[in-house]
Amino acid sequence: xxxxxxxxxxxxxxxxxxxxxxxxxxxxxxxxxxxxxxxxxxxxxxxxxxxxxxxxxxxxxxxxxxxxxxxxxxxxxxxxxxxxxxxxxxxxxxxxxxxxxxxxxxxxxxxxxx
Amino acid sequence: xxxxxxxxxxxxxxxxxxxxxxxxxxxxxxxxxxxxxxxxxxxxxxxxxxxxxxxxxxxxxxxxxxxxxxxxxxxxxxxxxxxxxxxxxxxxxxxxxxxxxxxxxxxxxxxxxx
Numbered sequence: 711x712x713x714x715x716x717x718x719x720x721x722x723x724x725x726x727x728x729x730x731x732x733x734x735x736x737x738x739x740x741x742x743x744x745x746x747x748x749x750x751x752x753x754x755x756x757x758x759x760x761x762x763x764x765x766x767x768x769x770x771x772x773x774x775x776x777x778x779x780x781x782x783x784x785x786x787x788x789x790x791x792x793x794x795x796x797x798x799x800x801x802x803x804x805x806x807x808x809x810x811x812x813x814x815x816x817x818x819x820x821x822x823x824x
Numbered sequence: 825x826x827x828x829x830x831x832x833x834x835x836x837x838x839x840x841x842x843x844x845x846x847x848x849x850x851x852x853x854x855x856x857x858x859x860x861x862x863x864x865x866x867x868x869x870x871x872x873x874x875x876x877x878x879x880x881x882x883x884x885x886x887x888x889x890x891x892x893x894x895x896x897x898x899x900x901x902x903x904x905x906x907x908x909x910x911x912x913x914x915x916x917x918x919x920x921x922x923x924x925x926x927x928x929x930x931x932x933x934x935x936x937x938x
Contacts, residue, residue, distance in 0.1 A: 741924050753915065753928040766925055801869065805924070810857050810876060813926060815869035 712736075716802050716816035724824055728790040731819045733802030734783055743813060744777055744787050745801040753801075759785065792823045828918050830929035837906045838937050844891075845901045845932045847916030854878075855921035858892070858899045863931070864912040872914070875899065877921075906936045 715734040743758040757767040762779045779785040803813040837843035860872040916929040
């Protein structure tokens with residue numbers, strides 16, 4: 711079990727550019743989550759999927775953010791256009807089945823928008 | 825909406841001593857799940873311990889135990905025989921029954937001193 715794999719680990723981009731963050735969940739996990747971590751707001755749930763279908767995207771800050779899960783082994787979080795206030799660590803997590811299952815987190819992507 | 829509050833932004837403890845991190849939550853639900861996660865400097869989020877609300881017995885995992893007070897909506901984490909490797913951010917988290925959106929507190933930064 712390789713765990714949840716996120717790429718890139720670090721991303722530095724200029725304001726206005728498109729940013730794509732990638733995630734490969736643990737095989738067999740039905741749920742995939744995207745979180746954003748900042749000093750000011752802590753860990754915020756952005757969106758989560760069940761069997762590749764978005765279930766709750768109420769945490770997505772605005773239309774500049776979009777997430778997709780085209781298949782069970784891959785998800786992307788895209789920011790277009792990026793802004794300096796999007797700078798944060800973005801975590802992807804997956805879990806097997808039920809609400810009592812713990813989340814398995816990736817190592818996160820540290821995004822810096824200048 | 826469910827909220828999770830960690831009122832101690834930072835704490836420190838001497839190696840080998842015991843420390844308790846506090847967490848309170850607000851919910852109108854009767855069934856739910858509570859978790860403590862650890863985030864060391866490596867940034868990886870690691871499950872420490874979890875508790876089902878319908879179980880009265882407090883969960884324990886080796887040196888880690890919780891004091892779950894359902895009526896008071898309190899879920900504190902006790903770390904016994906603290907080790908240097910326990911230095912990390914600790915997050916309390918909540919999930920409703922039949923719902924997978926896990927909500928996190930702001931975290932407590934714990935430093936274990938030699």
